[in-house]
Amino acid sequence: MQLKVKEELFDEPTCEHNIQKKEKKACKTAVPGSSTGGCALDGAYIVLSPIRDALHVVHGPINCLGNSYNQRTSESKGNETFYMYGMTSSINENDLIFGSEDKLKKGIVYAVNKFNPKGVFIYNTCVPALTGEDIGGVARELTEKLNIPVVPVQSQGFSGGKNLGNKIAGDALFEYVIGKKEPNIDILTDYNINLIGEYNIKGELFLIKKALSDNGINLLSNITGNATMEEIMYSHKAGLNVVVCSKALVYLARKMEEKYGIPFIEESFFGLSSTNNAMLHIAESFKDAKLIEKVKKNIESKTKIIRKEIEPYKKFLTGKRVLLYTGGVKSWSLISALNDLGMKVIATGVKKSTEEDKNRIKEFDANGNIIMLDNGNPVNLIKMIKDEQADILLAGGRNQYTAIKSLIPFLDVNQERSNSYTSYEGIVHLGRQIYLELNSPVYDVIRKAN
Amino acid sequence: MENIKNIEINPLKTSSSLGAVIVFLGIKNAVVLMHGSQGCASFDKVTLTKHYRENIPVYTTALNELGAILGGSSYLKAGVKNIADKINPAFIGITSTGLSEVNGEDIHATFNELKKELKESGDYDNLSLAYVSTPDYDGNFEEGYKNAILSLLQTFCIDDRENLAGAYNNETIDKNNIRNISDYKNNDKNKDNGAKDKDIKNIRANVFCPFSFTAMDFLELRDLLEDFGITPVMIPDLGTSMDGHLDENGYLQTTSGGTDIEDLKKAGLNNLNIIIGSSLKSLIAPVKKITGLNTYYFSNVSGLKNTDLFFKFLEEISLRKTPERYKRQKRQLMDAYLDTHFYFLGKNIAIAEGIDILDSFSEVLSEVGANIKIGVTTSKAYENLKNRFEILTEGDIDLFGELIENDGNGIDLVISNSNAGYTAEKIGVPILKAGFPLIDRIGHNFKHYILYKGSANLVYEAANLLMSVNEKLMEEV
Numbered sequence: 054m055q056l057k058v059k060e061e062l063f064d065e066p067t068c069e070h071n072i073q074k075k076e077k078k079a080c081k082t083a084v085p086g087s088s089t090g091g092c093a094l095d096g097a098y099i100v101l102s103p104i105r106d107a108l109h110v111v112h113g114p115i116n117c118l119g120n121s122y123n124q125r126t127s128e129s130k131g132n133e134t135f136y137m138y139g140m141t142s143s144i145n146e147n148d149l150i151f152g153s154e155d156k157l158k159k160g161i162v163y164a165v166n167k168f169n170p171k172g173v174f175i176y177n178t179c180v181p182a183l184t185g186e187d188i189g190g191v192a193r194e195l196t197e198k199l200n201i202p203v204v205p206v207q208s209q210g211f212s213g214g215k216n217l218g219n220k221i222a223g224d225a226l227f228e229y230v231i232g233k234k235e236p237n238i239d240i241l242t243d244y245n246i247n248l249i250g251e252y253n254i255k256g257e258l259f260l261i262k263k264a265l266s267d268n269g270i271n272l273l274s275n276i277t278g279n280a281t282m283e284e285i286m287y288s289h290k291a292g293l294n295v296v297v298c299s300k301a302l303v304y305l306a307r308k309m310e311e312k313y314g315i316p317f318i319e320e321s322f323f324g325l326s327s328t329n330n331a332m333l334h335i336a337e338s339f340k341d342a343k344l345i346e347k348v349k350k351n352i353e354s355k356t357k358i359i360r361k362e363i364e365p366y367k368k369f370l371t372g373k374r375v376l377l378y379t380g381g382v383k384s385w386s387l388i389s390a391l392n393d394l395g396m397k398v399i400a401t402g403v404k405k406s407t408e409e410d411k412n413r414i415k416e417f418d419a420n421g422n423i424i425m426l427d428n429g430n431p432v433n434l435i436k437m438i439k440d441e442q443a444d445i446l447l448a449g450g451r452n453q454y455t456a457i458k459s460l461i462p463f464l465d466v467n468q469e470r471s472n473s474y475t476s477y478e479g480i481v482h483l484g485r486q487i488y489l490e491l492n493s494p495v496y497d498v499i500r501k502a503n
Numbered sequence: 504m505e506n507i508k509n510i511e512i513n514p515l516k517t518s519s520s521l522g523a524v525i526v527f528l529g530i531k532n533a534v535v536l537m538h539g540s541q542g543c544a545s546f547d548k549v550t551l552t553k554h555y556r557e558n559i560p561v562y563t564t565a566l567n568e569l570g571a572i573l574g575g576s577s578y579l580k581a582g583v584k585n586i587a588d589k590i591n592p593a594f595i596g597i598t599s600t601g602l603s604e605v606n607g608e609d610i611h612a613t614f615n616e617l618k619k620e621l622k623e624s625g626d627y628d629n630l631s632l633a634y635v636s637t638p639d640y641d642g643n644f645e646e647g648y649k650n651a652i653l654s655l656l657q658t659f660c661i662d663d664r665e666n667l668a669g670a671y672n673n674e675t676i677d678k679n680n681i682r683n684i685s686d687y688k689n690n691d692k693n694k695d696n697g698a699k700d701k702d703i704k705n706i707r708a709n710v711f712c713p714f715s716f717t718a719m720d721f722l723e724l725r726d727l728l729e730d731f732g733i734t735p736v737m738i739p740d741l742g743t744s745m746d747g748h749l750d751e752n753g754y755l756q757t758t759s760g761g762t763d764i765e766d767l768k769k770a771g772l773n774n775l776n777i778i779i780g781s782s783l784k785s786l787i788a789p790v791k792k793i794t795g796l797n798t799y800y801f802s803n804v805s806g807l808k809n810t811d812l813f814f815k816f817l818e819e820i821s822l823r824k825t826p827e828r829y830k831r832q833k834r835q836l837m838d839a840y841l842d843t844h845f846y847f848l849g850k851n852i853a854i855a856e857g858i859d860i861l862d863s864f865s866e867v868l869s870e871v872g873a874n875i876k877i878g879v880t881t882s883k884a885y886e887n888l889k890n891r892f893e894i895l896t897e898g899d900i901d902l903f904g905e906l907i908e909n910d911g912n913g914i915d916l917v918i919s920n921s922n923a924g925y926t927a928e929k930i931g932v933p934i935l936k937a938g939f940p941l942i943d944r945i946g947h948n949f950k951h952y953i954l955y956k957g958s959a960n961l962v963y964e965a966a967n968l969l970m971s972v973n974e975k976l977m978e979e980v
């Protein structure tokens with residue numbers, strides 16, 4: 054049976070849950086009867102599927118992919134945008150009896166012939182993992198036969214949640230893709246970096262890329278929004294890895310540091326001060342006085358421009374109370390953005406946050422007033438919003454209906470956000486969106502009629 | 504086709520567990536518990552949330568690898584108890600998944616054990632449960648939907664018929680008034696409608712509709728039946744539960760609206776069953792058997808001909824005349840057909856949908872004169888539709904795209920769900936988005952595609968899409 058996920062993936066020093074409990078276990082899994090978070094497959098697919106010139110084939114029964122593909126908002130430019138396709142071997146009862154490795158192979162050969170991709174990712178799921186199918190073997194065989202990388206991703210959902218899936222995806226990239234090709238000399242500059250964990254939701258990558266190039270910093274590879282196989286293959290040539298809003302992919306950055314000697318930093322591009330800091334830290338990492346000087350200058354002028362642009366929103370938003378419920382890295386990275394807008398964060402969700410995340414929250418929390426909200430079940434959230442007189446809830450889509458049904462203004466800041474909120478332009482979008490939502494007449498109209 | 508390419512590329516098909524989940528969402532004060540690993544429930548929940556733009560009360564038993572190998576009965580039991588304690592719903596609908604079934608565990612036995620345990624504890628007297636087996640390597644959406652309906656009837660209707668005998672004593676009508684046929688056909692028998700109006704009061708009908716009905720379809724059908732003096736018990740009732748309404752109590756952790764379990768228990772005491780939808784045809788026999796009632800089946804209630812037939816049926820059943828407003832709607836549909844038919848002249852339509860939309864939409868569009876060219880669907884139960892299509896096959900959206908591109912004369916309009924959007928855009932054909940999932944459209948619960956009014960809506964929507972292409976062509980010349 055192929056149930057083993059690498060021990061190493063659980064043994065992750067940055068996962069503070071594990072450090073505290075001194076046990077090598079995956080981060081908290083759900084209890085029976087709980088509302089549900091994604092599985093490892095979900096997590097792995099999120100990380101890898103933005104690679105746009107590869108095919109992504111989910112090996113499992115129809116439920117694993119069929120009900121839910123084509124829902125990501127990762128933007129992609131270029132002709133080869135296969136990430137728009139959902140593919141699955143759709144295991145049926147017959148396949149269970151006779152095995153489906155052969156079907157998987159034939160299916161992939163068919164798809165590769167049709168689409169001519171630069172690589173294939175095969176995602177394992179619970180049922181074939183349990184019946185002991187060897188997707189590693191299938192991948193090896195096909196890599197030779199098709200002459201493109203065919204990457205097995207051991208993402209069976211019962212091994213753990215999304216976070217683990219992120220790491221499994223990082224591991225697959227490290228083992229099978231990164232370092233497999235050398236870049237053309239002419240695409241390298243003095244300052245080459247990779248971004249890790251940036252998925253280009255609503256084109257956010259394009260904004261960050263612009264800010265980087267304004268500072269003369271070359272984005273060699275983006276892992277993985279709008280990425281090509283090739284750019285990830287030669288990402289080992291970068292001088293710095295910048296991990297963006299992803300605790301889970303620090304794992305990948307560390308592996309790259311060990312093997313290729315690439316240092317890494319963790320940064321956020323949410324908010325003016327965070328973006329400024331990120332730019333400065335990147336420059337400092339290259340220990341180049343000229344670059345640092347240039348970046349500092351840029352920061353100064355950018356800050357002036359953006360401050361002016363957010364001024365009208367800030368005037369209105371100053372002192373307004375926000376409840377932030379996103380968990381993980383955004384539990385702190387957004388606080389900084391909201392502070393830039395003059396808003397008061399009264400609580401932030403820390404269910405998925407590590408100790409380090411919590412420390413960061415404290416850094417941004419000048420008066421020590423921010424409540425760390427561990428249990429964000431809908432009833433709790435609503436109560437907290439009412440008790441603390443929050444003006445708006447910023448959260449992921451799954452809480453949208455909790456909020457609006459309770460007539461609480463809401464803004465989606467996760468996957469489904471309808472705007473890009475990163476980098477310099479992003480903070481203006483964010484301010485404007487919150488301003489508009491808070492000024493919507495709809496809540497009053499309904500309250501009066503209710 | 505599946506045998507040749509061995510891979511689903513942009514599947515049209517969805518899983519049986521999803522079909523079952525949706526049935527359970529049509530029950531009042533309900534939550535759904537999927538017995539499997541957390542991801543299965545999460546994927547379904549996310550898609551349903553995007554489709555309905557509502558909170559979807561779907562929970563998971565969170566089976567991990569240990570449970571998957573050694574048996575998951577303790578997970579299921581703990582899951583039900585945790586939900587009951589935390590949320591206190593009136594009903595928990597339980598579905599299985601591929602993972603929880605693949606080791607051959609007898610989940611049904613666990614379910615019965617659990618029911619016994621709950622009963623003995625005495626703490627859960629207000630909680631009802633139903634279980635349906637839906638391994639996602641077997642069957643498709645339609646089968647899960649059907650099996651969940653059957654599970655509801657088997658669980659509640661049979662169990663309690665004896666206890667309930669007499670509940671409707673005062674209201675019971677003379678069943679002899681209702682003719683015993685299962686596949687309702689047009690016939691020329693001219694009845695003296697209206698005369699016996701006062702003899703029959705409170706006809707109660709169990710009504711089974713396919714998932715292809717929008718919430719508004721459910722609600723319009725309910726109104727129609729009530730206008731004929733028929734009180735419908737819709738099983739499930741996705742009209743009152745998933746129409747998107749702000750509940751008086753604001754946010755709820757369960758469904759708001761839906762079929763009342765108490766009504767389900769009394770289903771066998773009603774007067775007749777009405778089943779609509781090709782995908783539900785195989786329900787006729789078991790539903791008839793379980794309820795013991797006369798059962799009438801309509802493959803669809805769309806288009807002029809079939810809606811006429813349905814009204815004739817209602818007149819006969821109720822001994823009432825069709826109310827004026829529906830006669831008017833019929834005249835409106837006729838006018839809609841006349842007004843729009845120009846846009847359909849010589850136009851080729853391709854549809855990739857589940858069997859029910861495939862049937863009802865092609866019915867309407869062929870009445871108005873479009874060429875129904877390509878049909879791709881999720882099951883083989885399409886024999887009776889073969890004549891209407893030039894090509895009709897089981898397959899995925901990728902195949903659908905190939906068929907359209909290979910079509911010599913060119914397809915003018917595509918009908919499918921959100922997942923076909925990219926394909927249609929790439930080929931450059933306008934798409935009318937209907938069915939499931941619709942995640943890039945809002946308000947589709949307010950669309951109405953059945954009966955006279957809904958059929959008119961459909962031809963207008965399709966004609967407008969065709970018209971916009973015509974306009975573009977003119978610009979280019």
Ligand code: SF4
Pocket residue numbers: 092093094095113116117177178179180208209210211539540541542543544546601602
């Ligand atoms: S939990 Fe397992 S079976 Fe369920 S969706 Fe995830 S990989 Fe598929």
